[in-house]
């Protein structure tokens with residue numbers, strides 16, 4: 001074990017583990033754990049090589065500014081490198097990106113400039129064009145431009161590739177990659193063409209992206225949408241050389257997410273969503289083989305950024321990626337079922353402070369109030385708490401019973417969806433019951449989610 005003198009020295013030299021939990025047909029499947037990089041992803045590597053190339057060419061000098069258009073892992077990698085090397089980093093980010101990502105980048109010292117997400121290439125406020133313009137107008141600055149920067153694939157040609165080759169005993173038959181900028185697949189393709197021209201470079205692409213079709217047919221097919229983050233494109237990035245790729249597998253979001261969840265449960269590896277796509281694609285490749293082959297793919301980033309999405313059962317259910325037991329009645333619309341112990345509730349004797357902190361914790365604006373027999377006796381929302389406490393601070397210690405509304409909108413589980421509409425029209429929440437027993441609440445968003453997934457008759 002060595003002691004590193006700087007966090008940048010810890011980029012690369014990531015470990016490889018052989019997967020044992022999945023059916024790999026006649027093949028062995030190795031995972032290179034790029035989530036172990038200090039910035040948490042494979043993008044630390046090109047972030048470092050792109051900055052070093054800018055330094056070497058004289059494009060940037062001490063006190064300079066790096067400009068890039070990304071809210072993703074490249075931004076995190078650049079933030080790490082910029083801070084350690086003493087550069088200012090300006091990231092231009094479309095305004096649809098999550099607050100979480102922006103907080104993360106700002107906490108690492110990056111300056112974030114939000115721009116419109118509803119404009120396309122060629123518009124002055126399009127994030128790529130804007131980053132390029134800012135760099136051109138700023139002295140001692142460089143537009144990093146991962147999509148067109150040759151130092152991006154170079155990181156993988158000189159780093160990731162040789163490491164993987166040595167780690168697998170120089171006995172590797174196929175490597176499965178995703179494409180965001182194309183840096184990884186291109187750099188690895190160039191390296192392996194030199195050391196083992198028979199090695200197959202394989203693309204794993206989210207369903208909806210145009211890249212898999214392009215590899216398999218040479219044509220750009222119809223564009224769709226996908227939820228996996230970091231890979232898949234609606235264009236062929238300049239820096240990518242897809243002629244190095246011999247075949248492509250298309251992976252639907254559902255398969256990617258379920259694969260990543262299984263990787264965590266069965267192998268203890270907390271991977272990001274794109275790793276699910278890559279591993280699912282690699283498994284399909286493995287199972288297509290008739291003889292033994294050594295195959296490698298990547299855990300590209302850590303799953304900690306996705307805890308509230310693909311690692312959250314409720315999100316997975318909302319998206320229709322997990323199936324719940326069907327009852328054929330209003331129980332099918334309850335997001336958090338009381339019978340499963342998942343409903344968020346309060347008791348009449350709880351304090352208003354407890355009710356408020358529970359609302360904040362679960363990000364809900366009202367709570368059903370249950371008595372000792374698990375009967376719904378009321379409902380309390382933010383307004384009820386506000387009216388109760390706005391005179392005196394002490395009343396946060398007051399009981400829920402005195403502030404809640406006892407006027408409940410209950411519906412029997414066997415009532416039809418139509419029974420919900422008049423309740424929602426009055427901006428209220430439906431409390432679903434089976435006789436006296438509380439089953440859960442149904443809100444407008446629950447019904448909307450259900451309608452979006454295709455409503456099955458419940459009445």
Ligand SMILES: Cc1ncc(COP(=O)(O)O)c(C=O)c1O
Pocket residue numbers: 041042073177178179180181182183184185229230231272274275278298300301
């Ligand atoms: C999260 C994430 N970002 C980006 C990429 C793609 O990298 P590149 O930009 O090198 O194509 C991957 C790779 O598979 C990835 O998983």
